[in-house]
Amino acid sequence: MGSQVNRRNFLRFSAMAATAPIFDLKLPRGLDFTLQNSPTPEKYLIETMPGGVALFDYNNDGLLDIFLVNGGHLTRPMQLPEKFDRANPRYWNRLYRQNKDGSFTDVTEAAGLATAGAGNYGMGVAVGDYDNDGFADLFVTSYGKNVLYHNNGDGTFTDVTEKAGVAGGGWSVSAGFFDYDNDGHLDLFVTRYMEWDTKHSKTCGGAWRTYCPPVEFPATTNLLYRNRGDGTFEDVSQKSGIAAKKGRALGVAFADCDDDGFMDIFVANDGMQQYLFHNNGNRTFTECALESGAALSTDGKPLSGMGTVFQDYDNDGKPDILVTVLPREIYALYHNDGAGLFSARSLEAGLGALTAGSSGWGVGLEDFDNDGWKDLLVAQSHVLNNVEAIDHSLHYMEPPLLALNRNGRFEHADSGITIPVAGRGLAFGDLNNDGWMDAVLTVLGGHPLVLMNRGGKRHWLAIKLRGTRSNRDGMGARVRVNRQTRFATTAGSYLSANDKRLHFGLDDSNTATVEVLWPSGTRQTLKDVRANQFLEIREVEQS
């Protein structure tokens, strides 16, 4: 783990960056988190999978705060019952409140988030205002039980898992809030990786002793919870059709891919076909990835799907799908051809040359240079921490990939981060409210990387949705600003949750036309909207 970033050496790493990078690598004062994954010779699979990060404004002070999910303590061998030592502060999840000067204060204890739950090895986080009270709530996934924290609005959270009925079980990974039935209440989708536990763990690779590939363990089902609107959720995994398909899910993202007014679900599966759950509009789903063309590689091969994003990369107004995978598979880009059909476009979009040798986890399509095209940022690192010994052409640690979007084709760009790290989670948001998208990347065994956008002269617009008939944050709304389209969501990436505000680069335009299609079906158009502002759009309360 020689290339971890810490206070002593991060300046050296920063200096290694080439000229004119997009980001500055920062280690803000007060952000002292270390992701404890506790690697062991037993090669427990969970130890190479965490951890998530969320960028959200928990106290509504206008500044993004950071929540980081920790792994836990693993022993060799694990003793039952598994505890993971989560009561030890070293293994706590952490909430950092952003101060006005850009520094952070650890408010974990004060916020009531210190107890991660015995027997839970932390994985990811989802953010959503499930009770429409105006304060963002947290859902933390684990190997073990998941936890729903209700935001009390006074700087504290309350564990409401039992009441809500969303503890789940097994090995949960990425999760996300979305309103699948357009009833104005955010529902919850939780991916689960496989049927695995520490007692039935094993190693692979013979003398190399490596983590086993997913196919060595049985597939499992994902979870869908419908929000009843009274603070409780109903497990509708079976009756919605979601549980009909077993998989090895790691990532999830939502968008309405066929423009029928209902949010569809894309699930990134590891070592098998991907799943696209089409929303039938009657609270059921039909898995249709193979028939839609979004299941396999260009050559019809299974993919090691890990992270995913479901946004429009080529500004044709339709959400496309990007999936991060292992080396020699090429990050999969499925172009939305309309009518619910997709075509593999990785090679045409330039991802063949950019990603064939890399392993991707957290991922986002965000307009980092505000030119009106969504760019690509990926947290990278191989799964196997000894991969170099097995295959000399591969690397365990990799720098993040930044590729700028030039009219639908991605080109390698200088992120400013040249250090190789074991990247996992990745979340996006405008941390310093300067109109330029920043990112936070989690690192196994290390401090998070805070990538602060250096900014520039191009114009931008950031939109905060305020639903009235729809869910309060307008999750699922389709927002078009000039030629760019975004689906409002905090989900996507890997294990992580993004800023709910929708960011648009306007290039040299001083004004914008904004069109919002709310989940309720309400359409709103705002013309001549001034650039370079944070705009709140309230859903019109028409009958």
Add this chain to the structure above:
Amino acid sequence: MRHSVLFFCLALQSISPEGARHMQAGVEAHKQGRVEAAIAEFRKATETDPEFAEAFLDLGEELMQFHDYGAAVAPLKRALELQPDLDAAHLQLGYALLSLGYASEAIPHLERVHALEALGIAQIETGQYQEAVANLGAALVKRPNDPDLLYYLGRASGLLSKRAIDTLVSSHPDSARAHQAMGENYFVLRQMPQAEQEYREAIRQRPEIPGLQLELGLVYAGAAQWDKAEGAFRTEAKRQPGSAEAAYHLGTALLQQGKTHEARAELERAEKLQPDMPETLYSLGKAASLDGDLLLAEKSWTRVIALEKETSLAAQAHFGLASLYRRQGKISEAQREMQEFKRLQSAIEPPRSEPK
């Protein structure tokens, strides 16, 4: 069979009645599969008539059948002392010595009776790889597709190749060919930086050697450095304009970088140079599809299926056709191809049963 002939011979030789009785009892025991009893009877025959070569041969053969190769050597050697032209004894002694690891000692006996397979194996053990390849090759003509023969022939050829390379590297360590050989070794071991270094040195010394740039390109391709791979393949294709392989690899490197139009042109050239290569046709279909020439894509993939039928490449071609027809709105054709894809996939890679 040999024993029935033996009794005819016995009548002509001076053998004691007791010895003949033991021999007959041994033969009977052998026929009944009572190996230990046969050994005992043949041994008594050798004790009764210590100058009777056939008795020693039968004792040796029976011990060989009992897998007691160590014990078989002495009677077989004695048989040959008494009757040096006894081919059956040479054969059995050759087998026994080879089984015991005395390959050098086995070789003269095996040579005498032209036991090519065993001789080839013995020659592998003694480092006579060239001779081993010749003898095993000749044996394979008589028993084509014999798995043991194929294994030993492959092993002998590999060792012969390795020796030649070892000699090259030790006698001309700084030669271009030595660097090329080292490059090949590193490539197999997936040590791409070292492989690249060796090929670069070989090219520096003798840039005219055909295939060097192609091999360097494969190193880059193995490390997913497609721009560098393109450069190396392009140099090779320029040097060998008649090489379908160079054109194919250049086409795939271009395809990986999304240069679909150029890729298509190179792959079409490869197809013209060496028609009906399934890999070329598959990649050509892919390049044509991405380049918007759906007719050429359809033609190429259909040809792959005609050539390959039930292989994974055929499955990929079905998958490509399904995507292509879907784009064209030909839903029933797309469904048909997808069904074929699924059928082949499950035939080639049956889904793993999930543990309970």
